[in-house]
Amino acid sequence: MNTERRLKIAIQKSGRLSESSLKLLERAGLHFARSKDKLFWYGRNLPVDLLLVRDDDIPRLLLEGVCELGIVGENVAAEKELEAAQRRPGAALDTLAPLEFGHCRLMLALPEDQDYTGPKQLEGRRIATSYPQLTARWLQENGVSADIVTLNGAVEIAPSLGTAEAIVDLVSTGTTLRANHLKAVATVLESQAALYRGASTLDNEQQALLDKLVQRIQGVQTARETKYVMLHAPRERIDRISEVLPGAETPTILPLEGQPGRVAIHALCTEQVFWEHLEELKQAGASAILVLPVEKMLA
Ligand code: PRT
Numbered sequence: 001m002n003t004e005r006r007l008k009i010a011i012q013k014s015g016r017l018s019e020s021s022l023k024l025l026e027r028a029g030l031h032f033a034r035s036k037d038k039l040f041w042y043g044r045n046l047p048v049d050l051l052l053v054r055d056d057d058i059p060r061l062l063l064e065g066v067c068e069l070g071i072v073g074e075n076v077a078a079e080k081e082l083e084a085a086q087r088r089p090g091a092a093l094d095t096l097a098p099l100e101f102g103h104c105r106l107m108l109a110l111p112e113d114q115d116y117t118g119p120k121q122l123e124g125r126r127i128a129t130s131y132p133q134l135t136a137r138w139l140q141e142n143g144v145s146a147d148i149v150t151l152n153g154a155v156e157i158a159p160s161l162g163t164a165e166a167i168v169d170l171v172s173t174g175t176t177l178r179a180n181h182l183k184a185v186a187t188v189l190e191s192q193a194a195l196y197r198g199a200s201t202l203d204n205e206q207q208a209l210l211d212k213l214v215q216r217i218q219g220v221q222t223a224r225e226t227k228y229v230m231l232h233a234p235r236e237r238i239d240r241i242s243e244v245l246p247g248a249e250t251p252t253i254l255p256l257e258g259q260p261g262r263v264a265i266h267a268l269c270t271e272q273v274f275w276e277h278l279e280e281l282k283q284a285g286a287s288a289i290l291v292l293p294v295e296k297m298l299a
């Protein structure tokens, strides 16, 4: 009998975060036997399985120790964490890494024909939202007392239906707000997808596996920004060129056969490499500049 205790990672089943979450795990080297019902995928190469659920359920699965890792928006994690803390003071999710996708803002929006003078304007008003906890916290931080109308969807139509004077909802491009004649006036929370650790207790072997996974996921994140830059340059410009290379700690300097005054410089740039950097390198005397993607990194 197989007694090994496997790890479980929860991701969104179908929605805005699903594809990026799965891609990230696959790039971290996890392969799953995709099952038709799509709720549970068995890990093929490591004892790590996938749970595909609604994003709203992920914080609870983590807090209850059903899953060891989860990927969910910071907006959902923060809302559910506040909700759980009311039932069980101190209940908290452990954030391991922001993941640079699923960016959005939870924003206060008003009908577009109304001026915004500040939070105090909301005193005694009704605010429709799917994020009652975060909205209540923001109101409290601003010393405002307002009625929160909790809706599970179609929050943006509340003002035109007359059920609220303002809303707090997620915004990315703002198209939905504009289509409903609303305008965003204040940010309640900036959000992106993040990796969270569940509350379960692990034995040493499981902890080692979890640490390895987290390290790989962070490696995928770092590799995404990191580029390998190769170029040729006059020997006396090495210092200047090293200064321009973004986030390069110790470039490798190689002699060029038959060209004593010139060298090849290879560098791992851990910050984004823009066209402006290449132009600056060229100005500093570099030629044959190549920028290559880095697929994997283990620091
Ligand atoms: O079924 P399940 O419960 O799993 O999914 P869901 O419908 O609750 O979530 P989903 O897939 O819509 O979003 C999942 C997560 O994506 C959110 O919790 C956020 O962390 C993140 N995210 C990023 C967004 C948006 N951008 C976003 N634009 N979530 C929702 N929206 C909404 C927004 O509120 C608006 O209604 O999308 C609409 C379009 O936005 P605009 O501003 O581009 O018009």
Ligand code: ZN
Pocket: 054, 055, 056
């Ligand atoms: Zn949801």
